[in-house]
Amino acid sequence: MPNEAVSTLTTARSSSKRPAGTLYRGNTGMWSWVLHRITGVAIYFFLLVHVLDTAMIRVSPGAYDAVMSTYRNPIMGLGETALVIAIMFHAFNGLRIILIDFWSKGAKYQRLMFWIVIAVWVIGTLGFAPIHLHNVFTEPH
Amino acid sequence: MSTIIESPRQPQQRASKGRVNWEKYGWIYMRASGVLLIILIFGHLFVNLVQGDGIKAIDFAFVAGKYATPFWQIWDVVMLWLAMIHGSNGMRTIVNDYASNPTVRRILLGALLVAAAVLIVLGTLVVFTFDPCSTLIPADQALSFCPVP
Numbered sequence: 271m272p273n274e275a276v277s278t279l280t281t282a283r284s285s286s287k288r289p290a291g292t293l294y295r296g297n298t299g300m301w302s303w304v305l306h307r308i309t310g311v312a313i314y315f316f317l318l319v320h321v322l323d324t325a326m327i328r329v330s331p332g333a334y335d336a337v338m339s340t341y342r343n344p345i346m347g348l349g350e351t352a353l354v355i356a357i358m359f360h361a362f363n364g365l366r367i368i369l370i371d372f373w374s375k376g377a378k379y380q381r382l383m384f385w386i387v388i389a390v391w392v393i394g395t396l397g398f399a400p401i402h403l404h405n406v407f408t409e410p411h
Numbered sequence: 412m413s414t415i416i417e418s419p420r421q422p423q424q425r426a427s428k429g430r431v432n433w434e435k436y437g438w439i440y441m442r443a444s445g446v447l448l449i450i451l452i453f454g455h456l457f458v459n460l461v462q463g464d465g466i467k468a469i470d471f472a473f474v475a476g477k478y479a480t481p482f483w484q485i486w487d488v489v490m491l492w493l494a495m496i497h498g499s500n501g502m503r504t505i506v507n508d509y510a511s512n513p514t515v516r517r518i519l520l521g522a523l524l525v526a527a528a529v530l531i532v533l534g535t536l537v538v539f540t541f542d543p544c545s546t547l548i549p550a551d552q553a554l555s556f557c558p559v560p
Binding site for chain 2: 307310311313314317318321322324325327328330331332334335338341342347350354357361364365367368371372398401402405406408
């Protein structure tokens with residue numbers, strides 16, 4: 271009986287030539303969960319810094335402009351691009367989670383919704399990244 | 412030997428009736444605040460990073476202009492509270508998942524609480540006590556519309 275269950279599982283992924291092993295390799299459900307956690311932690315730590323850098327407006331214009339000039343540094347510009355891409359995944363996958371929880375057909379379509387999240391994420395990235403990278407890599411006028 | 416096996420879907424017996432189920436409200440909060448944060452953060456990103464010259468145009472005068480209107484003051488403070496609590500509660504979930512040592516866990520949860528409380532208070536005070544023409548600002552950094560002392 272247990273062997274039967276194993277063979278059912280292995281045939282479900284017949285394309286893989288590697289032995290099944292004991293490591294759970296996951297599926298879209300697991301990877302969306304992993305990405306949601308990683309992006310969430312990254313956004314959290316940026317939020318801590320972002321409240322502090324904005325607090326500089328209460329110190330002096332010079333202090334705030336000094337902090338902002340570091341944000342215009344190309345390396346920081348790439349970091350901001352990554353941050354916004356992370357925010358977009360977290361936002362779209364968050365909506366998918368809400369639909370899985372509250373929509374009666376959410377669980378049934380969770381895999382389709384994952385790929386919709388990825389598609390909207392790619393479109394959002396293609397919309398945002400060129401605009402932001404242009405602003406980062408061109409001189410202010 | 413007869414052992415009674417409960418039905419798998421048997422609702423858990425409440426240890427004490429009438430107590431608030433905080434985990435349930437935390438679960439609801441993550442979803443409700445998440446939807447609001449999508450509107451607030453995407454609006455914030457659009458106005459600050461996409462419109463006009465984006466990051467190039469952000470300086471003291473830009474923020475001063477935004478905080479001259481109650482609209483952006485309230486937008487940012489609501490966003491601050493919702494995001495700080497949403498993020499801290501998410502980090503709490505992760506700490507509870509991975510910190511197996513009770514002392515380490517308590518320290519990390521305490522740090523999350525302190526960070527959230529300090530930054531919420533700091534951020535709220537900054538937004539509502541901000542004065543673009545504060546007399547504390549050195550004269551050579553003052554904005555052009557501020558009265559010359």
